[in-house]
Amino acid sequence: MREPQTDRERRERIGQTLAFVGTLVVVVVALYAAWITGRGRAERVRRPQGTRAVPSFGVTIPPTQVGSSSLRWYLPQSPAAEASLDPACHAGDPTLLQALFLGLTHSAPDEASGAVPVLADSWEVSDGGRVYTFYLRGDVFWVRCDPGTGAVQPVRLVTADDVVFAIERALRPEIAAPNASLLDPIVGAPERRRGEATVPFGVEAVNAFTVRFTLRAPLPDLPARLADPVAWPLPRELVEREGEQWTEPGTIWGNGPYCLSDWHPQRGPELLRNPLLPADLQPAQEERRTAWPAAIPVWVIAAETNAGLGFDPAGLGHLPALQQVLFLGLWMRAPQGGPAVPVLVESWEVSEGGRQHTIRIRPGVFWVRCDPGTLAVQRVREVTVADVVAGLARALYEYDVPELERIFSQPEERIDDTGRPFWVLPNAQLEGSYTLYLSLKEPDPRLDELLSLPLTWPVPEESVAVGHSYGGHVATFWSDGPYCALAGRRNGGMEVVVNPWLTHPEVLQSLLSVWDGHLLPWVHDVPDRGSP
Secondary structure (H helix, E strand, C coil), rough: CHHHHHHHHHHHHHHHHHHHHHHHHHHHHHHHCCCHHHHHHEEEEECCCCCCCCCCCCCCCCCCEECCCCCCCEEECCCCCCHHHHHHHCCCCCHHHHHHCCCCCCECCCCCCCCEEEEEEEEEEEECEEEEEECCCCCCCEEEECCEEEEEEEECCCCCHHHHHHHHHHCCCCCCCCCHHHHEEEEEHHHHCCCCCCCCCCEEECCEEEEEEEEECCCHHHHHCCCCHHHHHCCCHHHHHHHHHCCCCCCCEEEEEEEEEEEECCEEEEEEECCCCCCCCCCHHHHHHHHHCCCCCEEECCCCCCCCCCHHHHHHHHCHHHHHHHHHCCEEECCCCCCCCEEEEEEEEEHHHHHHHEECCHHHHHHHEEECCCCCCEEEEEEEEHHHHHHHHHHHHHHHHHHHHCCCCCCCCECCCEEEEEEEECCCEEECCEEEEEEEECCCCCCHHHHHCCCCCCCCHHHCCCCCCCCCHHHHHCEEEEEEEEEEEECEEEEEHHHHHHHHHEEEEEEEHHHHHCCHHHHHHHCCCCCC
């Protein structure tokens, strides 16, 4: 009886094995068929640098302070000045919007789809071209800027729901989006534009970083259409909470390379760089110049207060960086020390054992002033040796500097033909505009070190009245340095703008020697200087 039982067991085992093999074959065939079908039906477009890892919603990034020596950009007479900052409502020049916001894609006519991924990391096309699935990067934040402190703060990550909300909102009749018709190929879009909000909608968030578009018919250029501002993501909670005020400075969230800090009635929008944007999405300097040919960069140099600072090189001793931003000396040295570098000095000869000094200054360096409203930098006149004498006389009259008093006589007050008071330095003789002869009371071969002190630097001779300090209101203030002062900010610090008239190659090279890449690291991040 045992043998038949063994045969039965053997047959059962063989049957089980055949069933398992058969099931496995069916699964393999099905997977292979699905793969073949997928190859024929789906096309995936990826970012050139490949797919990025998606961080979790639990990621935290500390607020980044952009207030200490921070760069701000202004767009005077911006074409967006009369337009809305709401991407859905904007029609016309998108320059400002492109600074503040990013879309899933960016227009690229040379590409097969007419676009390249931006917020999208990649996308797939399936169902014969009727379904597009976009995979978001997952590392781009909504940020807001505090106009008072200049702090750029992360709010949250850009998600698929932001895409769904923005497109659904753009289709609402009350929004009246000028380019809403670009979205008509999406299932339910034409009906929603007519106010039929209950129809099925062809845009859905599959998960936090995946959004799917279902079209009424195949459409090869959908990625190019999504590059239009009407389709750019928007933060649902902000727009619904603030209504029409969501684009106001201090309230608006952005996800682009810059943040809106303020809107000046004359200067136009004030923009700060978004330091939280991934590096591969930051615009290159050349791209910024092309996109914003009229943009003006303004640096805010941090200071605890601007009250009583004035605009005097001697009065800024506690802010050496600001001294060297606004003014030039005959010789200059880095605040941390080092040799005196000739800046305005073209040549220097010493004779009679250090008692006679012949100094020739460089021609082609100008005093300038800046209109704090329009940001226009205006050339006033050349720096001359009369300004050198005015600076020395002012230092001797207003400050107790034994080193100066030891080698220079006290300045004398004179009145010119117009009744204007001015200083005369008995030790100095001027020859033309660029040559100065100094006869010292005592020999001093180290005059360069003494005249590298900011309180001895040249000041405009006509601006120094007897008994009055140089450096008045910013509207009448002159400077000759690489930057021009605009104004003190309400929360402290000083605004400065590039002096485009300082183009003398030897002066610029000398300044780089003084700075040594430490004092003004931002000098390399502004457009090339040139004649306005």
